[in-house]
Amino acid sequence: MNRRRFIQSAAAGSAGPIAASSLPALAQDAKRETLVVANEFGPNSLDIHGVGANRPAYAIAVNAYDRLMTFGRKKLADGTMSYDYSKLEPELAESWQVGKDGQSVVFKLRKDATFHDGSPVTARDVKWSYDRALGMGGFPQFQMRAGSLNDAKQFIVVDDHTFRVELDRRDKMAMPNMAVPVPSIYNSTLARKHATSEDPWAANWLRTNTAGGGAFRVEAWRPGQELIYARFDKWRSGPLPRLRRIVQREVPSAGNRRALLARGDIDMTYELPPKDFQEMSKEGGAVRVVSTPVENALFYIGMNSARPPFNNPLVRQAVAWAMPYDRLMDIAFWGRGVKMWGAKSNTPAAAVWPQPTGYSTNIPRARELMKQAGVPDGFETTLSFDLGTATVSEPASILIQESLALIGIKVSINKVPGANWRAALLKKDMPLIFNRFGGWLNFPEYFFYWCYHGQNAVFNTMSYQNPAMDKLIDAARFETNRAAYEKQVRGFVEMAFTDIPRVPLLQPSFDVAMQKSVQGYMYWFHVQPDYRTLFKA
Amino acid sequence: MLSLIARRLLAAIPSVLGIVVVTFVLTRALPGDPAAYYAGPAATAEAVEQIRVKLGLDQPLWRQFLDYAGDLARGDLGLSVSTGQPVSEELLRRLPASLEITLLGLLLAGAIALPLGILAATRPNSWIDHACRLVTTLGVSLPIFFTGLLLAYVFYYLLGWAPPPVGRLDSLYSPPPHWTGFYLIDSLIARDGRVFLSAAGQMVLPVITLALFVLAPIARMTRASMLGVLSSDFVRTARASGLTPATVLYRYAFRNAMLPVLTTLGMVFSFLLGSNVVIEKVFAWPGVGSYAVDALIQSDYAPVQGFVLVMALLFVAINLLIDVLYTVIDPRVSIES
Numbered sequence: 045m046n047r048r049r050f051i052q053s054a055a056a057g058s059a060g061p062i063a064a065s066s067l068p069a070l071a072q073d074a075k076r077e078t079l080v081v082a083n084e085f086g087p088n089s090l091d092i093h094g095v096g097a098n099r100p101a102y103a104i105a106v107n108a109y110d111r112l113m114t115f116g117r118k119k120l121a122d123g124t125m126s127y128d129y130s131k132l133e134p135e136l137a138e139s140w141q142v143g144k145d146g147q148s149v150v151f152k153l154r155k156d157a158t159f160h161d162g163s164p165v166t167a168r169d170v171k172w173s174y175d176r177a178l179g180m181g182g183f184p185q186f187q188m189r190a191g192s193l194n195d196a197k198q199f200i201v202v203d204d205h206t207f208r209v210e211l212d213r214r215d216k217m218a219m220p221n222m223a224v225p226v227p228s229i230y231n232s233t234l235a236r237k238h239a240t241s242e243d244p245w246a247a248n249w250l251r252t253n254t255a256g257g258g259a260f261r262v263e264a265w266r267p268g269q270e271l272i273y274a275r276f277d278k279w280r281s282g283p284l285p286r287l288r289r290i291v292q293r294e295v296p297s298a299g300n301r302r303a304l305l306a307r308g309d310i311d312m313t314y315e316l317p318p319k320d321f322q323e324m325s326k327e328g329g330a331v332r333v334v335s336t337p338v339e340n341a342l343f344y345i346g347m348n349s350a351r352p353p354f355n356n357p358l359v360r361q362a363v364a365w366a367m368p369y370d371r372l373m374d375i376a377f378w379g380r381g382v383k384m385w386g387a388k389s390n391t392p393a394a395a396v397w398p399q400p401t402g403y404s405t406n407i408p409r410a411r412e413l414m415k416q417a418g419v420p421d422g423f424e425t426t427l428s429f430d431l432g433t434a435t436v437s438e439p440a441s442i443l444i445q446e447s448l449a450l451i452g453i454k455v456s457i458n459k460v461p462g463a464n465w466r467a468a469l470l471k472k473d474m475p476l477i478f479n480r481f482g483g484w485l486n487f488p489e490y491f492f493y494w495c496y497h498g499q500n501a502v503f504n505t506m507s508y509q510n511p512a513m514d515k516l517i518d519a520a521r522f523e524t525n526r527a528a529y530e531k532q533v534r535g536f537v538e539m540a541f542t543d544i545p546r547v548p549l550l551q552p553s554f555d556v557a558m559q560k561s562v563q564g565y566m567y568w569f570h571v572q573p574d575y576r577t578l579f580k581a
Numbered sequence: 582m583l584s585l586i587a588r589r590l591l592a593a594i595p596s597v598l599g600i601v602v603v604t605f606v607l608t609r610a611l612p613g614d615p616a617a618y619y620a621g622p623a624a625t626a627e628a629v630e631q632i633r634v635k636l637g638l639d640q641p642l643w644r645q646f647l648d649y650a651g652d653l654a655r656g657d658l659g660l661s662v663s664t665g666q667p668v669s670e671e672l673l674r675r676l677p678a679s680l681e682i683t684l685l686g687l688l689l690a691g692a693i694a695l696p697l698g699i700l701a702a703t704r705p706n707s708w709i710d711h712a713c714r715l716v717t718t719l720g721v722s723l724p725i726f727f728t729g730l731l732l733a734y735v736f737y738y739l740l741g742w743a744p745p746p747v748g749r750l751d752s753l754y755s756p757p758p759h760w761t762g763f764y765l766i767d768s769l770i771a772r773d774g775r776v777f778l779s780a781a782g783q784m785v786l787p788v789i790t791l792a793l794f795v796l797a798p799i800a801r802m803t804r805a806s807m808l809g810v811l812s813s814d815f816v817r818t819a820r821a822s823g824l825t826p827a828t829v830l831y832r833y834a835f836r837n838a839m840l841p842v843l844t845t846l847g848m849v850f851s852f853l854l855g856s857n858v859v860i861e862k863v864f865a866w867p868g869v870g871s872y873a874v875d876a877l878i879q880s881d882y883a884p885v886q887g888f889v890l891v892m893a894l895l896f897v898a899i900n901l902l903i904d905v906l907y908t909v910i911d912p913r914v915s916i917e918s
Contacts, residue, residue: 080752089665095635096619096662181631182620251665264755267664267671269748269867291752295865299730300746303738309745432878462878467614470629502626 076580077288079562081573082295082310086271090262091250092225093180102225103572107273107290109228109256110281112137112151112170112207113219117566124336125577126567129220129486135281136165136229136257137207146214153205156280159231159257167207172232174199174209176245184226190485191221214522217485224484225570231255259285259576269294273575286564286579305331305557311580312558314573317435318378321555332560335553336567337382340491341482342398343436345444345547348475350507353425357543358417364403364547365410368447372549376440381550390541395530397488398551401541410451422452429478432462437478440549444478472500472507479505480552484569488533489520496540508545582908586901593897597890601653604889605646608882615880619662636662649886658890659883663876668887671872676891677762678749679868682784682860683853686791687846694796695842698803699835702811713804717797729790729863736786744782748865751779787864791857795849802845806838813837839910847903851896 087101090108094101116131137151157165175196177184188194192215200208211218221227230250238249246255254262259282260273273290293310295301302320304310308330316324325333347354347363354360369385383400387393390402414420427444429437438459445455455476460468468474481503483491494503498514513536520532540546554571564577616633633639637648652659658668701713736743744751749764754776757767764780810816811834819829858870869888876884907914 082747088663094665095632096665098663181635182628186628266674266756266867267666268675268872270752293747293752293865294867295747296862296871297730297746297865300733300863300865303733304745304747307738307741307745309747461613462618464613464880466620467617470614470617470626 077286079287079290079312079575079578079580080293080310081290081312081314082293082301082304083313084294084296084298084301084315086267086269086292086294087265088267089251090254090265091247092228093177093184093245094247094251095180095182097183099570099572102570103574104254104262104271105225105228106258106568106570106572107260107575108254108258108262109225109230110136110157110165110258111223111225111227111229112153113140113223114282115220115223120336120567124334124567125565126336127569129339129569132219132223135223136170142219147211149209149211149219150202151207151209153207154280155205157257158278158280159234159255160261160276161231161234161255162278163231163233165229165231165257166204167201168204169232170207170229171199171201172235173230174227176230177227180245180247187221187224187226187484190490191215191218193218193221193227214524216522217487217490220485225572228256228258231257257281260290263289282576285576287575290575302557305559308559311562312556312573314556314571316555316557318380318555321380321557322378324557330560331557332562333555333557334565334567335380335555338482338552338554338571339486339569340397340484340488341480341552342384343377343381343440343478343480343549343552345549346477346479346505347545347547348472348506349545350472350509351475353417353419353423354475354506354545356417356419358413359419360544360547362410362413362417362451363448363453364401364544365406365413366447366451366453367403367405367547367549368443369403369405369549371443371447372440376436376443377550380553380555382553384548384550390538392534392537392541395488395533395537397491397533397537398548399537401544401548403541403544403547405447407447407450414451420452422454424454424456425475426458427455427476427478428458428460428468428474430462430465431459432465433480434459441478466502469505470502472505474505477505482552486569488537489517492517492536492540493521496536496545506545508543510539510543513539582905586905589901589904590897593901597893597897600889600893601650601886602646604886605649608885609642609645611877611880613880615662615882618880653890658887661876661881661884663879663881664872664884668883671884672869672887672891674759674762675867675869675872678866679854679857679861679870681763681765682787682791682866682868683850683857685784685788686853687795687850689788689792690795690799690849691846693792694799695803697796698800698842699807699830701800701804702807703830705808710804713800717800720793720795720797723793725790725794725857726859726863728793729787729860732786732790733863743786744779746786746864747783748867749780749783750776751783754779783864787860787866790860790863791853795853798845798849799842802842803838806841807834810834810838836910840907840914843903843906843910847899851899854895855892 085100087098087104089097089101090104091097092102092105112135113132114135115127115129116133117125118128120126136154136157138154140149140151142149153165153167159165177188178196192211192213198210202208234255235246235250239246259276259279261276263274264272271292275285275288298316298320301313302316305313321333324331347360349355373379373381373383384398385401386404387400387402392399414422427441429441441457445457448455481495483494494501496504496508496513497517498509498511500507516532516536520529523529523532556565561580562578563581564579566574566577568574616629616636616638620629620632637645661668661671664671697713701710704710733746737746750756757764757771757773757776760767760770765777768777768780816829816834819833857868858874860866861868861871873885873888
């Protein structure tokens with residue numbers, strides 16, 4: 045059984061006998077091969093490497109560009125398909141060989157692969173694209189560096205169809221990092237025609253044009269309105285998608301998107317308030333809601349542990365015991381998420397992340413801790429959140445405000461507009477924040493490196509400093525012994541729970557609502573639609 | 582007349598220049614750091630600085646202003662970072678979308694409000710006067726987003742009469758070739774009946790929503806102005822001279838009552854164009870209002886500056902048009918002085 049068969053049978057299996065027995069009617073083919081999607085907003089660029097490219101722009105990389113490798117797939121416990129970060133599969137590279145020391149890898153490229161304009165994909169295109177991801181700076185450069193790809197010298201063209209990557213050190217994140225959307229392969233001959241001395245990477249042209257070889261071509265893009273994909277029939281890097289055309293509309297009003305879906309005018313929508321997803325999943329009918337917990341992601345309360353009063357671990361523990369966990373889940377999140385509290389203790393049961401803390405709502409205990417900390421009468425502080433996420437953050441903040449008042453902490457709420465939020469995070473002067481973080485690469489130490497490590501990255505929103513924890517995080521990053529690694533992970537997770545600079549609240553769930561006829565949905569860590577596997581029954 | 586227009590345009594130049602300076606300073610005075618915002622989720626302090634240099638925000642303010650003014654002189658409104666498109670292109674594409682529904686909304690409102698106001702004024706305290714009062718009160722007190730959502734809910738979701746609220750065209754059609762940017766006109770030029778019908782269908786609900794919103798000021802102003810004119814001496818004289826009621830009403834009273842109504846229309850139009858951001862959000866309408874608000878939220882300077890500039894030019898044009906119409910309606914009015 046090859047991969048293509050496997051996917052088809054897996055998809056048919058999940059759809060049940062109805063899909064298997066229905067015969068395609070010719071007249072309906074056009075409608076069946078067109079998928080209409082509506083989301084709140086669309087891409088602001090067709091180039092994932094570009095400055096300020098937003099999240100929907102990542103989907104362009106996924107669908108209109110290829111990478112050397114892609115991830116395998118697995119079935120989750122609830123039957124949803126998900127990508128599998130532990131398995132790498134061929135995309136543009138048909139095979140690869142990792143050197144014995146783990147410090148180099150040689151890719152053999154598919155000989156039949158072409159870009160949309162018909163020109164063959166060569167190792168020179170791969171090198172140009174990797175160089176570009178580093179050379180453009182900002183986000184793509186950061187993402188490349190996360191997998192030890194730091195310098196253009198590491199990328200070597202051996203011949204037309206052989207490409208070698210040299211690594212300075214053995215790094216388990218290097219390979220998976222080459223399968224995330226950033227190292228997409230660009231048609232360097234085409235792109236170079238539009239490069240200038242001021243703009244050597246053709247950033248201006250690629251913002252509004254694609255030069256890829258992915259499963260779909262961008263047929264039309266009207267920013268702020270719609271994006272239309274057409275299938276690239278000569279795509280060789282995977283099973284040919286069954287959809288021929290995708291119309292992606294921008295419909296800002298969530299209520300209207302729900303109405304459009306209910307009336308069958310669209311096939312799929314991504315962003316709705318949790319309340320809508322909750323109601324739709326209960327309503328049933330022609331609409332199906334698929335929810336997947338977002339890997340390596342958490343909603344949390346961060347406490348600025350560099351300054352009083354939250355530099356006192358007893359105060360932080362008091363806050364963790366005073367969180368209104370159940371009410372947050374029911375009222376602010378409408379039950380969409382995985383609870384991250386109420387474990388037996390703060391000693392982790394397994395070397396995984398995220399996992400529940402040993403805290404739960406216990407006001408007397410929180411009061412006792414406040415007394416021990418020497419602040420029995422509490423204090424005044426400010427809780428900040430990003431106004432762009434107000435649907436969830438606002439009710440959550442109000443619940444937290446109510447609950448903290450019970451232990452004498454008088455909280456005023458500070459709503460920070462979207463543009464100011466990141467600048468405010470960078471300043472690190474907010475005492476208390478409600479926020480969310482998720483890492484693309486699903487490794488606990490990756491999350492901890494950004495969020496807890498003393499290097500004090502922007503995501504260490506608490507300015508937390510703990511040299512003992514740093515040591516464990518650094519060791520786990522390059523540990524090759526499984527048992528030693530698990531011990532390190534358990535070690536830093538326990539420190540994070542007992543010292544509690546940030547209180548994990550819940551793991552967000554990623555929800556997609558679609559017509560029941562839409563099949564082949566797969567969850568991806570980048571939470572963008574992958575149209576290659578979708579089809580309509 | 583032509584020299585009048587030319588002089589008025591010349592007089593507008595200082596105010597437009599003032600607007601250029603003020604919007605530049607105001608956008609820079611906004612809290613928020615675009616460099617931090619566009620550096621993306623991976624913002625290290627170093628990455629933010631890189632982006633700051635790329636966006637030219639590391640330069641001193643006077644330098645940034647000179648660059649901006651230089652670009653403006655060449656007709657270049659700059660590049661929007663959040664949408665990745667040149668601002669002038671986007672405004673050219675989005676302004677007709679806003680103008681199309683605003684003008685039609687105003688037209689519809691006028692078509693209902695003017696007769697309503699006149700009837701109410703000629704029959705004070707009759708049922709039509711009460712109806713006029715009811716409609717205007719409703720129109721003013723229903724928030725525009727509420728009317729929009731309600732109409733979409735009833736006529737699209739429940740009844741299925743209106744087309745899906747997905748913007749200017751149904752997803753089956755692509756826009757007609759660009760001539761004016763007004764889809765109704767462009768589709769007629771392209772002789773594409775189906776696109777015309779689809780574009781018209783998509784406009785029905787937003788236009789009705791807008792019309793309901795501005796019905797009130799127009800109808801009330803018409804009624805008040807007509808009442809004033811109808812009780813004036815020259816109308817009494819006209820009636821006493823035995824002219825037919827229709828002649829008195831339309832030739833003498835209505836024309837004189839039009840001046841304040843025209844002023845109201847001008848104000849309402851400018852007001853509508855600025856505030857139809859709500860309508861644009863509800864009906865996924867790709868207009869200038871939502872463009873400017875989105876840019877503002879994301880500290881995207883160029884579109885905000887471009888939007889304010891275009892609005893200022895539009896206001897100058899509308900004021901001029903209304904002044905010219907004054908002189909046409911009432912020969913006694915002279916703007917020259």
